[in-house]
Amino acid sequence: MTIARIAVPFAALLAGIATPAAAQNQLDRNQIIKSLYETGSTVAALDPAALQAAAERAAASGGDNAQGPLSDRINTLPQLSVEINFDRGSARIRPESYYSVGLIADALHTPYLMGQRIVVVGHTDATGGRELNLKLSKERAASVRDALVTTFNVPAAQLTSIGLGEEQLQDPAHPDSGVNRRVQLLNLGP
Numbered sequence: 444m445t446i447a448r449i450a451v452p453f454a455a456l457l458a459g460i461a462t463p464a465a466a467q468n469q470l471d472r473n474q475i476i477k478s479l480y481e482t483g484s485t486v487a488a489l490d491p492a493a494l495q496a497a498a499e500r501a502a503a504s505g506g507d508n509a510q511g512p513l514s515d516r517i518n519t520l521p522q523l524s525v526e527i528n529f530d531r532g533s534a535r536i537r538p539e540s541y542y543s544v545g546l547i548a549d550a551l552h553t554p555y556l557m558g559q560r561i562v563v564v565g566h567t568d569a570t571g572g573r574e575l576n577l578k579l580s581k582e583r584a585a586s587v588r589d590a591l592v593t594t595f596n597v598p599a600a601q602l603t604s605i606g607l608g609e610e611q612l613q614d615p616a617h618p619d620s621g622v623n624r625r626v627q628l629l630n631l632g633p
């Protein structure tokens with residue numbers, strides 16, 4: 444990667460011009476806070492390890508990936524879905540997506556979200572094998588979690604990562620659609 448490729452997005456950010464990731468996601472810190480903010484009445488009990496195990500069972504059995512028990516557990520939580528771009532078949536975050544990851548980190552550093560337990564959930568589309576998609580989604584979620592911790596200093600104890608592969612398609616009618624390739628953040632509360 445050349446220095447020029449890094450300098451151009453940084454210069455655009457300094458000039459106040461929207462980067463491709465920002466325009467694509469139209470994220471801002473306040474939107475992230477509002478989506479993830481919890482009150483005592485909004486947080487439901489969710490065990491990330493149990494959710495991961497359910498996704499692994501579904502992938503191994505080749506079960507139906509329609510919305511079901513996994514989404515029932517997730518839908519009650521304060522959450523946000525974000526498109527994070529990765530290299531094809533890889534967990535390497537594309538440089539243009541670091542703007543979105545930085546906005547997430549900025550929101551997690553505010554008093555509203557500081558100390559909240561956040562689960563980073565990786566999702567894929569239905570292209571490829573179920574078990575491969577599950578593995579890739581875990582790696583991508585871990586990659587975002589690691590970037591939040593190492594690059595943006597979000598406390599590691601605040602973040603957990605899991606991957607659900609293609610088990611929770613955002614658009615089940617179009618399983619190969621890019622909208623299904625996303626990272627979701629769930630707030631489990633303090």
